[in-house]
Amino acid sequence: MAKxxxxxxxxxxxxxxxxxxxxxxxxxxxxxxxxxxxxWLQGPSYVNLLALVKLPxxxxxxxxxxxxxxxxxxxxxxxxxxxxxxxKHLNEVIxxxxxxxxxxxxxxxxxxLW
Amino acid sequence: MNExxxxxxxxxxxxxxxxxxxxxxxxxxxxxxxxxxxxxxxVAWFVIFTMMQVRALLRGQADYAVFQExxxxxxxxxxxxxxxxxxxxxxxxxxxxxxTAMVLRLxxxxxxxxxxxxxxxxxxxxxxxxxxxxxxxx
Amino acid sequence: MAEMIQLEVARYSPEKxxxxxxxxxxxxxxxxxxxxxxxxxxxxxxxxxxxxxxxCRMGICGSCGMTVNGEPKxxxxxxxxxxxxxxxxxxxxxxxxxxxxxxVEITDFLEKLQKVKPxxxxxxxxxxxxxxxxxxxxxxxxxxxxxxxINCLLCYAACPVYGLDPLFSGPAxxxxxxxxxxxxxxxxxxxxxxLLSQSEGIWGCTFVGExxxxxxxxxxxxxxxxxxxxxxxxxxxxxxxxxxxxx
Numbered sequence: 329m330a331k332x333x334x335x336x337x338x339x340x341x342x343x344x345x346x347x348x349x350x351x352x353x354x355x356x357x358x359x360x361x362x363x364x365x366x367x368w369l370q371g372p373s374y375v376n377l378l379a380l381v382k383l384p385x386x387x388x389x390x391x392x393x394x395x396x397x398x399x400x401x402x403x404x405x406x407x408x409x410x411x412x413x414x415x416k417h418l419n420e421v422i423x424x425x426x427x428x429x430x431x432x433x434x435x436x437x438x439x440x441l442w
Numbered sequence: 443m444n445e446x447x448x449x450x451x452x453x454x455x456x457x458x459x460x461x462x463x464x465x466x467x468x469x470x471x472x473x474x475x476x477x478x479x480x481x482x483x484x485v486a487w488f489v490i491f492t493m494m495q496v497r498a499l500l501r502g503q504a505d506y507a508v509f510q511e512x513x514x515x516x517x518x519x520x521x522x523x524x525x526x527x528x529x530x531x532x533x534x535x536x537x538x539x540x541x542t543a544m545v546l547r548l549x550x551x552x553x554x555x556x557x558x559x560x561x562x563x564x565x566x567x568x569x570x571x572x573x574x575x576x577x578x579x580x
Numbered sequence: 581m582a583e584m585i586q587l588e589v590a591r592y593s594p595e596k597x598x599x600x601x602x603x604x605x606x607x608x609x610x611x612x613x614x615x616x617x618x619x620x621x622x623x624x625x626x627x628x629x630x631x632x633x634x635x636c637r638m639g640i641c642g643s644c645g646m647t648v649n650g651e652p653k654x655x656x657x658x659x660x661x662x663x664x665x666x667x668x669x670x671x672x673x674x675x676x677x678x679x680x681x682x683x684v685e686i687t688d689f690l691e692k693l694q695k696v697k698p699x700x701x702x703x704x705x706x707x708x709x710x711x712x713x714x715x716x717x718x719x720x721x722x723x724x725x726x727x728x729x730i731n732c733l734l735c736y737a738a739c740p741v742y743g744l745d746p747l748f749s750g751p752a753x754x755x756x757x758x759x760x761x762x763x764x765x766x767x768x769x770x771x772x773x774x775l776l777s778q779s780e781g782i783w784g785c786t787f788v789g790e791x792x793x794x795x796x797x798x799x800x801x802x803x804x805x806x807x808x809x810x811x812x813x814x815x816x817x818x819x820x821x822x823x824x825x826x827x
Contacts, residue, residue, distance in 0.1 A: 336813040336817075337816065349485045349536075350537065351565065351570075354530050354570065357522060365513040366514075374503045380577075405482055408476070411741060456594070457597075458678075461675075472740060475788045551721075
């Protein structure tokens with residue numbers, strides 16, 4: 329069956345995270361990180377934004393937006409540490425830090441949103 | 443690369459060059475690759491940023507106003523500007539590389555790369571428009 | 581042209597050297613000469629001890645791969661005039677142990693290549709009397725690009741992951757595995773997947789993409805690897821479905 333059950337699964341998470349990140353993060357970061365604080369565009373009012381976030385569909389969207397990209401980071405950063413700093417012998421530590429971090433983030437996101 | 447060859451009784455002492463820790467600085471292509479990989483850190487920052495934003499939002503108007511003020515601080519503006527460019531770099535490299543991983547065949551011939559990349563960019567513009575509409579109309 | 585060009589060539593004699601050094605030679609800068617011609621000129625006329633591999637001198641045997649001015653190149657396909665006025669730095673291919681001068685030890689690659697079983701695997705064979713396995717042009721088109729590999733190892737020299745990770749199979753091996761996987765006559769995809777899906781077989785690849793850039797035969801090994809990852813991931817998920825998954 330699956331000889332090494334880990335890699336294909338994490339690679340799939342990495343891919344899906346990469347897709348979500350590529351499609352949705354730029355617009356979010358541009359609007360909330362630059363356009364609104366710098367006054368280039370008028371942001372939504374507090375009341376409307378709160379109402380938007382509280383919708384069930386928005387919560388699911390935000391959960392996916394927070395969770396999958398974290399797994400994308402975990403996988404990519406792990407290999408950056410392996411190849412960039414050549415510290416593959418610390419792979420236990422690195423794996424725990426990266427995937428553990430992603431899991432912690434996912435749990436936090438779920439806790440925040442629900 | 444690893445153990446000595448097993449098929450000779452004698453072989454000369456090989457020279458193995460150790461790969462430098464800074465191998466990625468020796469060629470521009472490698473540096474671009476490492477920058478692309480580092481964009482994942484900015485992706486992670488965005489997630490943290492969004493979670494902080496949601497938390498502030500759910501705590502009340504006062505908290506959210508404090509959060510928004512914090513976003514105007516120089517540190518955050520620089521951080522978000524740099525992150526935005528890295529995230530953009532991630533998106534562009536991702537869409538440009540999509541055709542190599544996704545091979546579609548129509549009518550026996552391979553769909554050309556620019557068509558796949560183009561479809562991705564079109565979907566990106568659509569997604570951006572939809573999200574922006576939801577956020578801006580309020 | 582009576583012009584000459586300087587070449588800085590790496591020398592390494594295992595009997596006496598601890599590490600390589602460079603020796604400078606001069607060769608005629610003829611407009612139709614490639615780096616290999618210059619090396620042969622040096623060996624014939626200047627220094628017979630210079631050691632390097634070459635064979636067909638026309639870009640099909642894959643023997644003459646070396647590092648020219650920092651880039652992996654086939655020396656039979658790299659013109660001297662592109663580097664005029666020089667000097668041209670010629671070193672052995674990176675990421676492989678150096679045996680002598682410009683000759684590298686490629687056993688690691690050969691072992692990895694053998695592991696991917698680069699031949700047609702049939703579960704149900706048929707006798708010769710029944711004729712050949714037929715294939716349409718469309719079916720051949722699916723794997724033809726990957727079959728153009730000449731095993732020149734420029735991709736291995738360009739791949740930083742291969743240099744860093746001894747367990748990584750490498751671009752050419754995976755591209756050749758894919759060449760057989762995509763061949764309609766082959767039935768061995770499952771077997772190869774079991775071997776390659778191990779932790780570093782293909783997953784070590786981080787899609788740097790340099791392998792495709794340097795390939796002289798436009799094989800696109802990076803594409804082969806990403807497609808293989810996708811296939812491996814889908815097979816992994818499918819293996820959890822009821823009808824027992826893997827053949």
